[in-house]
Amino acid sequence: MSSAQPREIKGDPDERGAAGSLGASKYVHAAFLAVGILAAFLSSKVLNGAWTHLAEWRPRFRALPQLVAFSEEQRETYTLVGGAVLGAVGVLQAYRKESIRSWADEVATELSKVSWPNREAVMNGTLVVIVASMIAAVYVAVLDRFWSFLTTWVYGA
Numbered sequence: 001m002s003s004a005q006p007r008e009i010k011g012d013p014d015e016r017g018a019a020g021s022l023g024a025s026k027y028v029h030a031a032f033l034a035v036g037i038l039a040a041f042l043s044s045k046v047l048n049g050a051w052t053h054l055a056e057w058r059p060r061f062r063a064l065p066q067l068v069a070f071s072e073e074q075r076e077t078y079t080l081v082g083g084a085v086l087g088a089v090g091v092l093q094a095y096r097k098e099s100i101r102s103w104a105d106e107v108a109t110e111l112s113k114v115s116w117p118n119r120e121a122v123m124n125g126t127l128v129v130i131v132a133s134m135i136a137a138v139y140v141a142v143l144d145r146f147w148s149f150l151t152t153w154v155y156g157a
Contacts, residue, residue: 024108031104036091044083051075 094100
């Protein structure tokens with residue numbers, strides 16, 4: 001009678017921990033976070049630009065005198081907070097839509113199936129591109145000099 005010992009499962013989620021069990025979805029969450037930060041930054045810049053533009057507008061004194069009541073530094077602070085709120089709300093609304101989240105999960109899953117080149121292949125490819133670009137640049141420079149000489153000789157300028 002042989003006693004079978006339990007095999008160690010390398011992909012066991014209990015052994016890998018919570019971060020290892022997330023798989024491709026951790027990249028989806030990171031992408032949503034990055035988009036939220038970018039949206040917050042851009043919306044704060046747009047809000048700040050709009051507020052500054054309105055503060056410099058002449059009829060604003062009659063319509064909204066409160067626009068100039070804040071200093072430039074206070075405007076930046078308020079628009080940064082407003083941009084952060086807009087970015088967070090926008091990303092949360094997008095995250096709550098099942099179609100967007102499932103699309104992002106599918107993209108991350110497909111990207112996890114890609115066989116990425118190793119460092120040596122990337123270095124070799126980069127070297128080929130640099131050498132080919134240098135050869136093309138020398139070729140174009142020689143042609144440019146040749147045609148410049150030829151047109152100067154023909155037109156006598």
